[in-house]
Amino acid sequence: MAKTADRKKKVDCLSRMMAVRDALDVINGKWKLMILISISDGNSRFREIERSIPKINSKVLAKELKDLEEHQLIKRTVIDGYPVLIEYTATDYVMSLEKVMDSLYDWGVNHRKKIFAK
Amino acid sequence: MAKTADRKKKVDCLSRMMAVRDALDVINGKWKLMILISISDGNSRFREIERSIPKINSKVLAKELKDLEEHQLIKRTVIDGYPVLIEYTATDYVMSLEKVMDSLYDWGVNHRKKIFAK
DNA sequence: GTAAGCAGTTACCTAAAAGTAAGCACAATG
DNA sequence: CATTGTGCTTACTTTTAGGTAACTGCTTAC
Known part of the structure; x- marks a missing residue:
């Protein structure tokens, strides 16, 4: 060559x-993809997301949510009232990750099958 | 509901x-995906792979290669002779990761564009 | 005869990620 | 009137990942 x-x-x-x-x-x-899956699935409150993801803790969740917001993958909205409520929602940009998540999902399912087939 | x-x-x-x-x-x-890309690209010798990946070091490379072999993504072949040569090659199973790697590649390219567009 | 290449290993160290537990101020619920 | 829920933060510890440098034994090239 x-x-x-x-x-x-x-x-x-x-x-x-x-x-x-x-x-x-x-x-x-x-945690990042788990959180995105959870939010895309409709979980929007901090505690709700926390409960939906096994073994995560609030310190980690808070940090990861900040990161994801910085990367514009989620939006944090403050809803006034007593008490003040916070809502996390997926942005349109998350859609661009669909292929990544789908391919990871497919591969994960297949890989697990492969492992248990032994 | x-x-x-x-x-x-x-x-x-x-x-x-x-x-x-x-x-x-x-x-x-x-490192794992970088190593898979390098090997899929034709690099097969330890030092060759090491040189192809910026900033990696031999300790990390050795460990990651072991992991990848365990997961059956690469094959390690000993070629007798003096000195003994080692050859790393991608297994067929790596092909199943194609979609994952492609989608990550596409997204990475796009994300970088987005960031620099600001 | 010394330098570089082969494929790593070893001991040691640092930095980053993650986990634990507690607490904030206020509200509604039991 | 004690508990639970809200969305976190703080201080601290543990775990994991990753990095540095030196060294192995043998070979070929300069």
């Missing part, structure tokens, strides 16, 4: 890695 | 979370 082609290949490989890394930086960790 | 429907919804939400979690357990961390 020519050197230029070789260099091109390396760049392709690198840029693929970088894009995947960019994506992972946003959705990494144990 | 009826209680049974409510319960069903909860179960669906939970099982979706669990499958996604199962998938993440296998490919999480900074």
Whole structure:
């Protein structure tokens, strides 16, 4: 293979890695996708989300919600009244993650099958 | 909504979370997907893979390669001779991750565009 | 004869992620 | 009148992931 082609290949490989890394930086960790699934599923209150995700705790949830809001994947709305209520909702941008979540779901289901088949 | 429907919804939400979690357990961390990309791209020797991934170090690479082998995503082959050579190759099972990697790639590219657009 | 390459391992250290437990101020519920 | 629920925060500890540097034994190239 020519050197230029070789260099091109390396760049392709690198840029693929970088894009995947960019994506992972946003959705990494144990909790982010779980929270997005929960909210997309209709859970909107802090406690509600907390209860819907086994083993999560409020400190972690609060931190992750902030991260997700920064990345514009969820919206935090304050509803005045006594007591003040907070509502978390999925933004349109979450839709762009659909393929990622679906493919992860499919693969997870399949992988579990594979493991238990042994 | 009826209680049974409510319960069903909860179960669906939970099982979706669990499958996604199962998938993440296998490919999480900074390095696993990068390594898979590198090997799929044709890098097969330890040092070759190491050089292809910016900032990785041999301790981490060795550990991740073991993990990936356990999950049957790569194969480690010993080639006798002096010195003994080792070859890492992607298994067929990696193909099943194609959708996951592609969707992450697409999303990463798009997300980066979005960020720099501001 | 020394440097670099092969495929890692070892011991040690740091940083980041995650978990624990308690508490805030106020309201409605039992 | 004690408990529960609201949406978190704080201080602290543990766990995990990741990073650094040096070294192995043997080979080929400079």
